[in-house]
Amino acid sequence: MNTIGIGLLGAGTVGGTLIHRLVEEHAAIAAKTGLDLQVRRVAVRDPGKQRAFSIHNGVITTDALGVIDSPDVDLVVEVMGGRDPAGDLVLRALQAGKPVVTANKELIAARGSELIAAAEQSGVALLFEAAVGGGIPIIRPLSETLAGERITRVMGIVNGTTNFILTRMSEEGTAYAEALQQAQDLGFAEPDPTADVTGADAAAKAAILASLAFGTWVGLDHVPHAGITEVTAADIRYAADLGYIIKLLAIAEDTEAGVSARVHPVLLPSDHPLAAIRGATNAIFIEGPAIDELLFAGPGAGGDPTATAVLGDVIDAAREILAGAQVAPRIRFAPSELADFGTVPTKWYVRLEVADRPGVLAQIAAAFGEADVSIKSVWQEGSDDEATLLIVTHRAPESRQRDALGRVRDLDCVNAVAAAIRVESDEA
Ligand SMILES: NC(=O)c1ccc[n+]([C@@H]2O[C@H](COP(=O)([O-])OP(=O)(O)OC[C@H]3O[C@@H](n4cnc5c(N)ncnc54)[C@H](OP(=O)(O)O)[C@@H]3O)[C@@H](O)[C@H]2O)c1
Structure with a gap:
């Protein structure tokens, strides 16, 4: 059996679901992939916390560095979130020659270029399918399947909270504050929804989408963003009268002045494919001269869909370790002009x-x-x-x-x- 030892940094919504799946579905995964995926070490903040999974004694620790350095950990899954200490931990794992799977859009948008270079230098994979669109396969299609397409534009509904709020506002005439409250009551919005409603969360995803679509690194500083806090029910009604729907979009384009990425509310024609994306669903719409238009849609968050994306990356990385060769394609960035938004x-x-x-x-x-x-x-x-x-x-x-x-x-x-x-x- 092809045994691979997994170390997790984080066991919350995503990590906890992943561990549950790795344990409960071990035989099914082994039958389908030929892999014996073993959870060896799991770093958390509070080891005394009640968990939604059961695991052998001694696996849970607060020592994140120990997880990375553990000789029986072959690959590291970072699902703790945030930039620190996640960034330095991921870097350390890559430098130690261990492949890393992460769901952390904030980290990839902030330090992706450096981390991808570190992975390349060590000859190991850094995979982050779950970082954009949760359960929607989009990173691999962009960096692999569409690597030969001259993509012209990517537009995405990449934040479920704001799409839920805008859907309630446009379908039921609900005011912004009330729609936000409903999103919080239903668990679609965090108690502190700032990153979602200001467009900051979507900006990190826009940076990643633009970088992969155009093969040039687009840092977070180059993604101007605005959120939905100023969108009113009145404008949603007026927009509808004019034949539009209001959506918060991440837009990445190849313009004459260079690559541009931005996030803001837009009026979208009501017959556009993205106009039909309702509630907390996410969708990414890709345009190119040969493929014309592609639409990827599905659950953009949630423990189960996100864990599926992470698990797919884990399986890829495990195959790469066993093959002793590269399976996932290397992501490369060439220098390119970034457009000034004013142009x-x-x-x-x-x-x-x-x-x-x-x-x-x-x-x-x-x-x-x-x-x-x-x-x-x-x-x-x-x-x-x-x-x-x-x-x-x-x-x-x-x-x-x-x-x-x-x-x-x-x-x-x-x-x-x-x-x-x-x-x-x-x-x-
Ligand atoms: N949730 C989603 O639907 C979703 C979707 C797509 C991507 N993501 C991304 O996935 C990542 C994880 O999200 P999540 O929702 O699973 O987060 P979460 O529920 O808050 O879980 C975070 C986990 O990391 C642990 N942790 C945090 N800081 C730590 C530290 N310094 N040392 C050791 N352990 C630490 C926490 O420990 P304790 O359990 O002890 O507190 C917890 O187990 C984030 O990058 C997020 O952006 C999430």
Whole structure:
């Protein structure tokens, strides 16, 4: 039997489920893969905690370094999360020549380039299928199956919490705060939802998707992000009237100015494949000249789906150890131009509260014109002496769109720029 000793760093939602599966489904995994996967050491913070799995005495420890250095541990699974101490522990394992499987998007987005180089230097695998999209296979398709495609754009719903909130807001007219509360009550949102609702979690995933799609390292610093805290039920309704749905998207593109990655809410045409992704489901939409369009969708989080992704990586890494040769493809990054977001072409939906008097529309159109942004459509709803204007612009560099917004905001006839949300559609 091909025995592989596994050391885990972390045994929480993902790690605990993984251990349960490795123990309970040991025979089935062995029958399918020919591998005898043995959990040898497990590092946790609190060894006294009640666990959802049972394991031999002496396996659980608080000594994470000891897990890595243990001679009977052939491969390390990092599922403790966060940058520290996970980063240095993963580096140490790789430098010791032990393959590492991790689900940690935060760590890969922050130190992926360094860790991938360390893995390459030691000739061992660093696999992180679960880091983006939880149970959705996306890392391997991007770095392996699609390695020969000239990918042009990747757009993803990569945060289940925010998609759940936006779905509730658009389908039931729920206000943001109430939808967030529902997400927390149902366990879709953390007690502290900041990383989700500000777009920070999705930004880490956008950095990873962009790096893999375009073969150039896109650090987290190059991913501007905005979240959904300012999205209102009113804009969701207006967007629907105009034929759009509002989604929080991670967007990675190969633009004329270089590779760009960003996260923000967008108005997406309601017939776009990503528009149909409801609730906490995640989805990644990939475009390229030969494949045209691909959609990967499924559970983006949760112990079971994520553990399946981690287990797949463990099996790959174990096969690599036994083969004594490379099974997983090496991920390489070539230097490439990263686009300044200001140069990236974007389109905007702008909701203005304006004075309802003659000449206002002309002044607003002139302000957009001065910034060299042309208007695609205007929709007006008036009430007494105040009116709401919904403007959708044509595509123009982001910096010009922002310039236009500034000019409009300064107009006397504009009482408020009530909303400004980018639009993603194939039209110019
Ligand atoms: N949960 C998901 O649905 C999901 C989906 C995709 C990716 N991920 C990623 O998977 C990773 C793990 O997430 P999770 O939800 O399983 O986290 P979790 O439930 O909070 O579990 C973390 C585990 O790590 C242990 N730990 C934390 N710091 C430690 C330290 N310094 N030394 C030793 N052990 C330590 C904890 O010990 P105690 O048990 O003693 O507290 C716990 O067992 C994260 O990177 C996360 O982003 C999670």
